[in-house]
Amino acid sequence: MAELSSNEHHHNEVVSYMRFARSRRILRLKTIDSCFEDVKDSRLVEETFTVDEVRDMLSGLQAVVRGEVETELIDTAHTNVLLLRQIFSQAEKFYLRLQTDISELENRELLEQVAELEKTDFKSASKVNQESSKPKLAPLNEGGVSELLNKEIRRLQEENDKLKSRLRTLESQAMGALDERTRAERALKDLQKVQVEQQGPDQSQEVSSLEATVSALRQDYEKTLSCSAASQKDLQLNLVSAKHDLLRVQEQLTLAEKELDRKFQQTAAYRNMKEILTKTQEAAEVRVRRMSLWR
Structure with missing residues (x-):
């Protein structure tokens, strides 16, 4: 996974962010599951339903799920902005100007590498001792x-x-x-x-x-x-x-x-x-x- 991180420290930072993203994803999926369970417990109390009743239940469920997914997408975008802000702020202290390539965000090869990293290296990376809270950015090399x-x-x-x-x-x-x-x-x-x-x-x-x-x-x-x-x-x-x-x-x-x-x-x-x-x-x-x- 050399393409995703240049050294061990940055590799651990990537894994830490993936852990955070996965916890948020699991929490949101549980919320969506609870929406379906609520519909089952509150609406599916009869043996037969008319077409209008089924359509009404599906419309209500669609609105709830859509709202949950939209909220999660918005929160993810805002979280990524805050993450970039931290990186840029630390880079400005050393008079560095970082650049981003938006087109690389849709690179399927790199996305597959990220998925492979989450499958293979995530468990082993979780065993690494966590650094102190709010770590400061270290230079890429001593010079x-x-x-x-x-x-x-x-x-x-x-x-x-x-x-x-x-x-x-x-x-x-x-x-x-x-x-x-x-x-x-x-x-x-x-x-x-x-x-x-x-x-x-x-x-x-x-x-x-x-x-x-x-x-x-x-x-x-x-x-x-x-x-x-x-x-x-x-x-x-x-x-x-x-x-x-x-x-x-x-x-x-x-x-x-x-x-x-x-x-x-x-x-x-x-x-x-x-x-x-x-x-x-x-x-x-x-x-x-x-x-x-x-x-």
Whole structure:
């Protein structure tokens, strides 16, 4: 029956649901049997009946049985919805998106396998010790949660690298603007010194040209500073977003640690995962402090 369940745990879950469905089915069949018994005890008290009397009894019995069957079908559909809701809710905790194939519900081969499972494996499965009430969903393999967290950590690390690259670019632009300003101030001082020593029409024209150059450089410098401020603001927003993502990952890790405490607490995979998250948090905090100092 490998097609119906991937591991022993899920196989036991399938058998548990089949046990529940069978108990509901038996109860409903007993109710239908009681409907027929009621008709026999209350209506079949004479030896002969007319056609109208028989038709009346059958119509009443049909209405009762129809109501019972309809109620059972509705309850079964609603029960299946609640079962799917439990599975989807547990999958969403691990950011999984489950899909269903409605056409497989009418697959005769699979339906025959389910019937065969109920005949052969149901009794043996009933001997398995029942787990505690309201069991929590366990991952399909031990690397499921770790893989999701590692993927999120890698995404944050890539984003950190991009932010660091942008920071280096802004620092380079700022240093270039400072160099331009320093050269402009030096040129202005040299110009003023020459102007004091020599006064003449040629010197005045040169002074005007240098002053225009200095003014253009100053405007470029102010524009560069304005762009740097806007880029710094965007960088700060990205850092805040990255910090929020890191906090969200830490919260996910806390939930995952509680869920998998019995399996992973003593394993090397657990310790490595926690060490990676600790280093990521420390790197993020150092990056935020550096950004604060840089501003």
